[in-house]
Amino acid sequence: xxxxxxxxxxxxxxxxxxxxxxxxxxxxxxxxxxxxxxxxxxxxxxxxxxxxxxxxxxxxxxxxxxxxxxxxxxxxxxxxxxxxxxxxxxxxxxxxxxxxxxxxxxxxxxxxxxxxxxxxxxxxxxxxxxxxxxxxxxxxxxxxxxxxxxxxxxxxxxxxxxxxxxxxxxxxxxxxxxxxxxxxxxxxxxxxxxxxxxxxxxxxxxxxxxxxxxxxxxxxxxxxxxxxxxxxxxxxxxxxxxxxxxxxxxxxxxxxxxxxxxx
Amino acid sequence: xxxxxxxxxxxxxxxxxxxxxxxxxxxxxxxxxxxxxxxxxxxxxxxxxxxxxxxxxxxxxxxxxxxxxxxxxxxxxxxxxxxxxxxxxxxxxxxxxxxxxxxxxxxxxxxxxxxxxxxxxxxxxxxxxxxxxxxxxxxxxxxxxxxxxxxxxxxxxxxxxxxxxxxxxxxxxxxxxxxxxxxxxxxxxxxxxxxxxxxxxxxxxxxxxxxxxxxxxxxxxxxxxxxxxxxxxxxxxxxxxxxxxxxxxxxxxxxxxxxxxxxxxxxxxxxxxxxxxxxxxxxxxxxxxxxxxxxxxxxxxxxxxxx
Numbered sequence: 137x138x139x140x141x142x143x144x145x146x147x148x149x150x151x152x153x154x155x156x157x158x159x160x161x162x163x164x165x166x167x168x169x170x171x172x173x174x175x176x177x178x179x180x181x182x183x184x185x186x187x188x189x190x191x192x193x194x195x196x197x198x199x200x201x202x203x204x205x206x207x208x209x210x211x212x213x214x215x216x217x218x219x220x221x222x223x224x225x226x227x228x229x230x231x232x233x234x235x236x237x238x239x240x241x242x243x244x245x246x247x248x249x250x251x252x253x254x255x256x257x258x259x260x261x262x263x264x265x266x267x268x269x270x271x272x273x274x275x276x277x278x279x280x281x282x283x284x285x286x287x288x289x290x291x292x293x294x295x296x297x298x299x300x301x302x303x304x305x306x307x308x309x310x311x312x313x314x315x316x317x318x319x320x321x322x323x324x325x326x327x328x329x330x331x332x333x334x335x336x337x338x339x340x341x342x343x344x345x346x347x348x349x350x351x352x353x354x355x356x357x358x359x360x361x362x363x364x365x366x367x368x369x370x371x372x373x374x375x376x377x378x379x380x381x382x383x384x385x386x387x388x389x390x391x392x393x394x395x396x397x398x399x
Numbered sequence: 400x401x402x403x404x405x406x407x408x409x410x411x412x413x414x415x416x417x418x419x420x421x422x423x424x425x426x427x428x429x430x431x432x433x434x435x436x437x438x439x440x441x442x443x444x445x446x447x448x449x450x451x452x453x454x455x456x457x458x459x460x461x462x463x464x465x466x467x468x469x470x471x472x473x474x475x476x477x478x479x480x481x482x483x484x485x486x487x488x489x490x491x492x493x494x495x496x497x498x499x500x501x502x503x504x505x506x507x508x509x510x511x512x513x514x515x516x517x518x519x520x521x522x523x524x525x526x527x528x529x530x531x532x533x534x535x536x537x538x539x540x541x542x543x544x545x546x547x548x549x550x551x552x553x554x555x556x557x558x559x560x561x562x563x564x565x566x567x568x569x570x571x572x573x574x575x576x577x578x579x580x581x582x583x584x585x586x587x588x589x590x591x592x593x594x595x596x597x598x599x600x601x602x603x604x605x606x607x608x609x610x611x612x613x614x615x616x617x618x619x620x621x622x623x624x625x626x627x628x629x630x631x632x633x634x635x636x637x638x639x640x641x642x643x644x645x646x647x648x649x650x651x652x653x654x655x656x657x658x659x660x661x662x663x664x665x666x667x668x669x670x671x672x673x674x675x676x677x678x679x680x681x682x683x684x685x686x687x688x689x690x691x692x693x694x695x696x697x698x699x700x701x702x703x704x705x706x
Contacts, residue, residue, distance in 0.1 A: 264602035266590035273594035281587040303681035310672040361599030365629040
């Protein structure tokens with residue numbers, strides 16, 4: 137089976153307090169914050185590795201990211217991916233989910249064959265959760281969102297358990313298909329020293345817009361149907377009230393405040 | 400703060416779990432296991448189809464661009480030559496087994512607010528099977544028109560059939576705004592529809608408003624809420640957004656004064672590559688934290704667990 141895992145290296149949440157907003161240009165300053173694979177990205181990769189262990193084949197990691205994300209793809213190779221592709225070009229900057237999905241779909245097409253595509257349900261930074269379904273649309277394949285378990289892959293059909301509002305449901309989807317994974321699906325493995333050593337000799341290819349036959353108007357800022365307007369850092373203030381006294385006095389006061397809050 | 404509304408009666412049971420025709424190996428979309436290859440339906444980028452919607456309503460013809468040449472079509476140019484023609488503020492009315500979800504009525508409240516500013520009609524898109532009775536509460540809570548798509552193949556939510564029906568409707572009726580709930584169904588359906596009709600979509604909006612240019616301002620959180628951004632979709636229609644339950648309030652039910660429009664359902668064979676095997680409902684607590692108006696939390700000061 138050819139399994140493609142789409143990853144999104146994003147600024148490390150540990151350093152988000154360093155994110156600054158330039159008040160004049162409204163641009164987010166996030167230089168110096170290293171990028172990491174999100175927890176759902178790792179779970180998507182882990183699931184791809186497990187499918188390969190069970191059914192054979194190849195796991196390919198892909199990411200549309202700046203050149204600095206190369207390390208994250210090396211990490212994916214160290215976890216066990218067989219090949220990695222970094223889709224990197226200045227022209228990709230400013231992409232929203234539409235143009236990101238477009239770039240990924242062209243890269244997957246260039247790669248040529250696939251049976252199963254795995255993505256995380258959402259990324260830690262943008263958290264839209266849209267790229268999976270949009271990528272499925274551009275590739276013309278069915279997608280299943282928020283999968284918590286792949287139950288079986290038999291006879292070209294993938295049986296999955298996925299989250300719905302009231303619980304979960306079991307779907308059967310014909311391959312090739314795309315699934316987005318949720319937190320509960322697995323616990324990702326740690327990279328081993330052997331994996332890190334092996335990663336050095338695995339292919340990591342970089343593709344730019346020209347190699348993907350994408351013209352500048354169709355990608356990045358120009359190719360995004362959504363535009364970002366005003367950006368601000370909200371202030372969260374807590375209204376704290378301390379009550380003192382005996383419990384018998386405080387209880388009616390608390391009840392009064394709750395009643396007040398309920399309006 | 401009373402959130403209870405008499406729920407429409409649950410439809411008489413038609414609990415057949417497999418209304419979709421079962422797929423056999425060899426059917427469209429079926430693949431011999433291990434035969435990794437391309438989908439029999441050539442993906443869009445190879446077909447050379449200009450998946451940028453043309454200004455004409457008929458977008459079935461492939462463009463002249465071959466699969467190998469660069470995509471030169473400019474996404475931002477001439478897609479919606481007349482944005483003013485795209486009126487109408489629509490809401491996706493999510494229902495499950497004949498029960499309308501509360502968030503659909505909340506979104507209608509938001510749509511009404513936007514409609515006052517845009518002087519537009521509010522539409523509710525209702526998709527399923529034998530769900531006529533759900534039109535009335537939608538009309539009562541703010542819809543001027545309910546677009547009803549009723550078909551056995553739509554009884555249970557599946558991405559492809561619902562995307563097909565709704566995208567066709569959008570192409571025909573040209574709404575200016577389309578709101579969906581940020582529920583598991585809405586979050587799966589919205590991006591697929593937005594990709595199919597080539598428009599922008601924002602996720603988990605915490606507020607919606609209309610600016611001086613008549614555009615929809617969609618405020619969304621990023622970086623876990625550390626950053627808030629206002630998203631616009633200036634050159635494409637409809638402007639689409641998903642909204643979490645509880646962000647807006649539903650209005651008081653009024654006298655219904657709209658009408659129901661049945662829409663044609665044309666599901667293609669390639670939309671039937673999935674089927675629902677089983678739905679498993681879990682018992683939920685009476686009220687979840689997100690739904691509560693007031694949350695009372697106790698810390699170590701309270702004493703022991705028995706207290």
